[in-house]
Amino acid sequence: MAKLDIAQTAFSGFGLIRREPIAPLVWGLVQTLLAMLPLVFIGPVLLEMFSSLAASGGTGEPDMSQLLAYQAQLNLFAPVSWVLGLLSYGVITGATFRAILSPEDKAWFFMRVGMAEVMLVVVSIVWVILLVVAMVPLGLIVAIFAFIGSMVSEGVAILLGVLLGFVAVGVLIWGAMRTSLAFAMSFERKGFLLFESWKPTKGNSFRLFLMWLLNFIVVVILSSLVMGVVFGILAGVALGGGGMEALMAEDFAAFFTPERLSLLIPLGIVAMLLSAALQGYLNVLLIAPWAEAYRQLVPKTAEVF
Secondary structure, eight states, X not given: OOOOOHHHHHTHHHHHHHHOSSHHHHHHHHHHHHHHTHHHHHHHHHHHHHHHHHXXXXXXXXXXXXXXXXXXXXXXXXXXXXXXXXXXXHHHHHHHHHHHHOTTOOGGGGOOOSHHXXXXXXXXXXXXXXXXXXXXXXXXXXXXXXXXXXXXXXXXXXXXXXXXXXXXXXHHHHHHHHTTTHHHHHHHHTSOOSGGGGTTTTTTHHHHHHHHHHHHHHHHHHHHHHHHHHHHHHHHHHHTTTHHHHHHTTOHHHHSOHHHHHHHHHHHXXXXXXXXXXXXXXXXXXXXXXXXXXXHHSOTTOOOO
8 A cells, every 4th residue: 555755745846846947937827817807897897886986975875776786797797707716726726737747748838728627627616515515414413412511511512512523623634635636536537536536545644634734834834934025025115205104194195196106006016926926836835745645646557446
């Protein structure tokens, strides 16, 4: 039985970034573009709504029927945002998986839109639904035992609730780890494979959890440091020259001077680009370990059924 190398898996994203330093940047820009694309549709509606509110600003309460009409228009574009979000997830996660599992397939920075990405999205949706559904009976069991404990005393009810709550969370984590290879497996084999992850993860669920925990801690620390430094510098530039004092005094006329606006616009563009780049690299650090875990635990010639 294969055993997961926790450290190698948790830090596999750094190896991918070292090997393909430009690809994560492109992925981050693509993700940002897809996230902003709905603004093309809802932007005119938002501008019209804000203009209408500004025009009626001095006439009392806004017209609720008009606000509801604008809300109905915005709701029409919600499916567009959902589709683009799923597309972004499938393409970016799939590209990261492909870079780990098929490093020779470099065309289009590893990005594709095909059956592999479709299966990845489908199995991810089903996985999340099953995880949410599993919370219901587990929560019910905790509530029942806590209620029984309350017949003895409030302290017993609290103790049972806390202990069984930890057990329920542990069961959910265990189930999540046992099915965690379903994403990379469904992607590589271009089919819906969920519980087929059960076999290769046997004996490795705790190692997978430690891998995730180590990876999560490193990513949180690294992202906090980078974002703190980069955006702290940008904020310092934007708020310099009396900008902070103007904001504290709520003197917006003094803050939004022509000189400051000419500075804020390029700073906003730089911040958006840096945010996109950072998101791309962070995605790699978070996603790559699951592809590496699959690569270690499920050799290409292995039978998982």
